[in-house]
Amino acid sequence: MIICVLGSFDLAYSDESDSSVFARGAELYSYNCTRCHNPRPADDYTAKGWSVVMPHMREKAHMTRDETIAVETFLSSTLTADKLIGQIGGLSEQATGEELIAQFGCQGCHQIDGAGGTLGPILGSITAAKGSDFIFMKLRDPTFNNPASSMPKYPISNAQIETIVNFLTRD
């Protein structure tokens, strides 16, 4: 009876198809994992593997259920160990750079125009400092310059990378 009563304080389901859950998950991933360790790349586990790992981390990191589901949504939407580029749909080739950045949750870890996380470098600054070729390479293979990088490998086409690079170098 006690368990039933305590459990009745549950919230409603999060809608995992909501893109804001994905972006929130990216942000929570950068906020919580780095408290103790390097964030693990999404391709360390399969999507099903992450669903078993995340409850373990929920208890360790003192996360709520809603936050756990958001992070799991983010991770399972990127290239987990059982997915390859082309197996994740829903991202339009016609999307603008701003839309792609929002969709991929880049601001979970990077600041753009003063807003976003601090796990990674400020995107405007890094683009100005290292050039558009660096950004292109980084999006294709996040570990090409730093094997310890925890940036997820996104299911992204060359055309979409060009769109993002053009957006970041718009000035």
Next chain:
Amino acid sequence: MLKTIFVISIVCLPFHIFAAESELEQGFFTFAGYTDLTFGNTENASDLTQFKIAPIFLIQPSDRFHIEAEFELAANDKGETESEIEYLDLHYFVNDYGTLTFGKILLPFAHFGPHLHPSWINPLPTQPGIYGGHHGDGLMEGLVPIFSDVGVSYQHVFPISDRHRIFADAFVVNGPDFTTAHAGAHHDLDVPHPDDMNVNLDPDHDADAPHEEEHEAAPDHEEEAEGEHLQIFDFALPELEFEGRLHDNNGDKARGGRLGYAYLPGFELGVSYYQGAYDNDNKLEFRAESVDITWSPSSSLTFRGEYIKTRTDSLGVLSDDVLHDEDALHDDEPEHEEEAAHDDHDEEEHAEDEVHLDLVAPTRTLSRDGWYVQASWRLQSLAPSWLDPIEIVARHSRVNKISQAERWSLGVNYWLSSRSVVKFSFDTTKPTFGKDVNRFFIQISHGF
């Protein structure tokens, strides 16, 4: 009425427990963990000091239940295999914010033990000095070798926003036991157990005895500082075990918890408490308090620190001088022992006559404290890019009062991936008595 509620609860329980919480793809089993290989060099030897693999098995029977078990397999210096269950517990996610955990649990005390001890997370090959020789990297006598124990814990999260949260952990566990109750670090003699001596451990006497004095330092002969009389009791720091046994040696469960505040991702502050009796009669307690802090002003720079204070009740044992000089025992019984044993003067005199047969063993509370501070700096913010995988770490640990010592550690790490690292470290340990010890370590660690 109660019967009806009970029946309804029983019927509803499975629906509650096995209700799906997420529409995401759900798995049942996976495993994670870490492994490390450590080479150590001191002035006398160069050895492979540790080879360890610690697989963590994770099982998710339902969205509300989760089982986790970490095993440690390590080779000791004789080439034998040592195995240990670091933790094996079952989480029940009571609601969105609360988690009940049963089994052999990682104790939510301070921050390093429950969160930072795996070698792929700990940026140095050694533990902070305040945690002593856990897993064999000692030299400093730790304050709290508490990592896990058998019992139950409850955790509750109070989210203020995605970045702000307050969280509380409380636990009840079997608690400490003692090996040889009074063989402390500074007592390398074979000190007899109180049960083997002519000492009265009458609990009625003990309750009224003026034994709760708190003593910060514990010289080898504690009483010597107190008077001109030959003092007859020594107080040594008991060697306590926190092995997470299934059997509790007494009826007193250790209890405590941690209250934390986090402003993510860069700041976390926690206070912890632990209290539990370690003797068979629930008379002697070990208590510990801790404050821990983490501050990351940027993603490449992290500062951590913990302060721990412990208070351990120590039962007096007859000093070696007295054991070899019975006349002295009769002539020089300390005043406060007389008060402890008897209220009126006549009885005190009688007690003096009978002291070697009917003497209340006094207890004292021995205090220790210590801390560590640590800074780690990833060079990824610097050009050129070949510096990106390099991390520099510095740590200072200090234990005060009993077995006083301090250690300076400096390390350079090369990250092969986000979960694989090669660590090079140098540390120097300076005990108050004895010569300094310098050590050099190379450790390869991989999280999987």
